[in-house]
Amino acid sequence: MRRRVGLLALVLACGGPAAPAPAPLVLPSPSATAGAAPSAPVACLDPWSGGAGNPKLDPRPVDPVALADAQRMPAGPRRDYALARVHFEAHEWVEAAKALRAIAMRNVDSDVGLYAAQLYLDAIDTLGGPAHRRACFDDMERDLPVLAEKYCTSATRDESACRTFARMSTDVSRMIAEEAVTLGRRDRDPARIRAGAERYERLMKTCVTYVKRSCEDFGYDAGVAFGLAGDRASAARVAAFMLDPRNGMSKTVLAARLGCVLGADAGACP
Numbered sequence: 001m002r003r004r005v006g007l008l009a010l011v012l013a014c015g016g017p018a019a020p021a022p023a024p025l026v027l028p029s030p031s032a033t034a035g036a037a038p039s040a041p042v043a044c045l046d047p048w049s050g051g052a053g054n055p056k057l058d059p060r061p062v063d064p065v066a067l068a069d070a071q072r073m074p075a076g077p078r079r080d081y082a083l084a085r086v087h088f089e090a091h092e093w094v095e096a097a098k099a100l101r102a103i104a105m106r107n108v109d110s111d112v113g114l115y116a117a118q119l120y121l122d123a124i125d126t127l128g129g130p131a132h133r134r135a136c137f138d139d140m141e142r143d144l145p146v147l148a149e150k151y152c153t154s155a156t157r158d159e160s161a162c163r164t165f166a167r168m169s170t171d172v173s174r175m176i177a178e179e180a181v182t183l184g185r186r187d188r189d190p191a192r193i194r195a196g197a198e199r200y201e202r203l204m205k206t207c208v209t210y211v212k213r214s215c216e217d218f219g220y221d222a223g224v225a226f227g228l229a230g231d232r233a234s235a236a237r238v239a240a241f242m243l244d245p246r247n248g249m250s251k252t253v254l255a256a257r258l259g260c261v262l263g264a265d266a267g268a269c270p
Contacts (some may be wrong), residue, residue, distance in 0.1 A: 044136030081112040099121035144169040190229040197225030220254040
């Protein structure tokens with residue numbers, strides 16, 4: 001259900017004397033980042049404030065050469081990024097994610113801002129999956145549109161990164177919808193199932209507007225979920241949307257199947 005996305009990595013140059021393991025990163029104060037990032041807390045990182053209990057998945061030793069190189073750099077975004085990268089490579093995911101998010105939100109005009117954004121998403125993806133921090137996917141869903149707005153609406157936009165942001169946003173939203181429907185069925189909670197159905201419907205319409213292909217999966221899942229929630233009117237609305245030729249799904253097997261299941265088009269059963 002979870003889809004990992006390979007992200008861009010920037011390799012630091014090596015050289016210089018060895019150094020002891022790094023102390024916890026000192027991040028910018030909240031006042032320094034005010035107005036540069038969403039006000040909502042980064043929920044998946046809160047339980048390890050200051051690095052306490054930082055989970056290390058497949059831990060690696062800190063690279064003393066990379067650390068020494070970073071510490072010798074002049075103060076600024078590049079030094080901040082290099083230090084965050086040391087934590088990232090050591091799989092100190094929480095400390096890395098905290099620093100990378102701050103860098104990404106505050107340095108849109110610098111190339112390290114984009115690198116930081118991508119590695120931040122990779123870090124919280126790891127925390128949300130192998131580390132089982134479910135709140136990380138909520139944080140990712142909240143931050144992805146903000147990052148896309150910052151990095152994909154300027155003349156210096158990186159097309160590959162913007163496609164990655166869009167794909168990750170879709171994947172995370174689909175995963176949250178799947179979870180809502182699955183848990184709603186388990187708990188016999190129609191409201192939760194309906195929430196998942198509404199999310200699927202939004203994904204379908206966004207797909208039709210911007211992607212314009214392979215949108216029928218979202219529509220079918222939306223219609224079935226509305227049916228499971230006992231909301232046949234909404235299910236019929238989704239089926240009608242899929243069967244409308246203007247939306248590019250009317251000739252797909254899933255559109256016909258949904259119409260058949262709901263009785264919207266009894267003769268269209270595949």
